[in-house]
Amino acid sequence: MRPNEFESALKKSPAYATDEGKSIIDDHLRRIGEAETVDEKKRVIDEMTGRLRAVLDAPDTPEPPETPPGTLPNIVRSPESYADMTPEQIKEDIERQYNGRLATMRYFGIIDDADNPEAECIDNVRRRAPTHEEIWQELSRSENSAKMEAIKTLKSPKMIITPIGMPLSTLADKAGSQNGRLRVGGEVLEQNPVYRGDWDINSDVTGKMKYFPSEYERDNHGGKTKQELLTGDSPFPGWQVVFVDGEQEVKDRDQTATDFLDEWNTKGYDALTTEEVMMLHPEGVVAPFGDENEAHPHNRANWEWALGSYIPEMGEKGAVRLVSWVVDGRRLRLIWDRPDDRAGNLGPRRAVRVF
Numbered sequence: 001m002r003p004n005e006f007e008s009a010l011k012k013s014p015a016y017a018t019d020e021g022k023s024i025i026d027d028h029l030r031r032i033g034e035a036e037t038v039d040e041k042k043r044v045i046d047e048m049t050g051r052l053r054a055v056l057d058a059p060d061t062p063e064p065p066e067t068p069p070g071t072l073p074n075i076v077r078s079p080e081s082y083a084d085m086t087p088e089q090i091k092e093d094i095e096r097q098y099n100g101r102l103a104t105m106r107y108f109g110i111i112d113d114a115d116n117p118e119a120e121c122i123d124n125v126r127r128r129a130p131t132h133e134e135i136w137q138e139l140s141r142s143e144n145s146a147k148m149e150a151i152k153t154l155k156s157p158k159m160i161i162t163p164i165g166m167p168l169s170t171l172a173d174k175a176g177s178q179n180g181r182l183r184v185g186g187e188v189l190e191q192n193p194v195y196r197g198d199w200d201i202n203s204d205v206t207g208k209m210k211y212f213p214s215e216y217e218r219d220n221h222g223g224k225t226k227q228e229l230l231t232g233d234s235p236f237p238g239w240q241v242v243f244v245d246g247e248q249e250v251k252d253r254d255q256t257a258t259d260f261l262d263e264w265n266t267k268g269y270d271a272l273t274t275e276e277v278m279m280l281h282p283e284g285v286v287a288p289f290g291d292e293n294e295a296h297p298h299n300r301a302n303w304e305w306a307l308g309s310y311i312p313e314m315g316e317k318g319a320v321r322l323v324s325w326v327v328d329g330r331r332l333r334l335i336w337d338r339p340d341d342r343a344g345n346l347g348p349r350r351a352v353r354v355f
Helices: 003-011 019-034 038-057 087-107 132-140 142-151 168-175 226-230 257-267 274-283
Strands: 118-120 126-128 157-162 240-245 303-311 319-326 331-337 351-353
Touching (some): 003 019, 087 274, 142 351, 168 274, 168 331, 257 303, 274 303, 274 319, 274 331
Antiparallel strands (some): 157 240, 240 351, 319 331
16 A cells, blocks of 8 residues: 555544544654654554554543542552563553553643643653553563563562653752642641752753763763753653662662662663652652651662763763752752762662663
């Protein structure tokens, strides 16, 4: 079938008569036109077919009422592990966590619409997030079986969706905003603005911050700028999806960021970016949130290495990002440390990246 005939057939299909189907077809026709190889085009067509089938097979039932934008969503708890869950159970949990993440992002003002999650990136282009079906489809690919096995080793696997293309300064203000989750004895405590420390909050926009370095070396780090991530080969540039340890107890391992990065590379885990660590905060992970008198069990040290964010120009060997929760000041704190400095109660969180 010729390209024009293929497009015409799609636009005459029953799916195109629905708002969701029209959006899917228009988006994928654009992506098919941009694809440079036959294999890329086939992948986009397969993805579109799966999404259209889900639209056509969906039961004609009324949508459940959404949480009003001004209502604080409940924290979506993670299962203890995926290790003993069936693929169907994992798929259902991904959908449950996905809907919870979008509700939280809408409440914090990170996205405007949970039904159409988009983020305005540093290049002023609005980009959509992947759907939960697309996340599951990616994990279900045979070549990604090792990723699923790695996710099954995580403790209380929590899926985090991050608009990485958004300026860090904007995300910091939104993710660290007052949210009503911080409680002691049932009383909501006032949260102070994010502390930005003595580093350039716009380093992601200027290109000084490098993402996903292979090593912490000023001239040989192998990392990319945020702009390079937006023009890379990800099917969803501007967004990242990662599964992390929902519970983390940093023990006194006396290791450096360099030690941890080497260990993560060896064990097949991925490094989190500053933006991803910050997105843990709205979900009640970084700060010691609690329900009534219950102390939150996550990250007792209240420090997180963002191993995937590196600034080569800071210091002799560059600097690695840190996100912490200042208990007395009741605020998120964005700071940095040298990659070869040793600290006891400080470490990264295991992660497995989908996109």
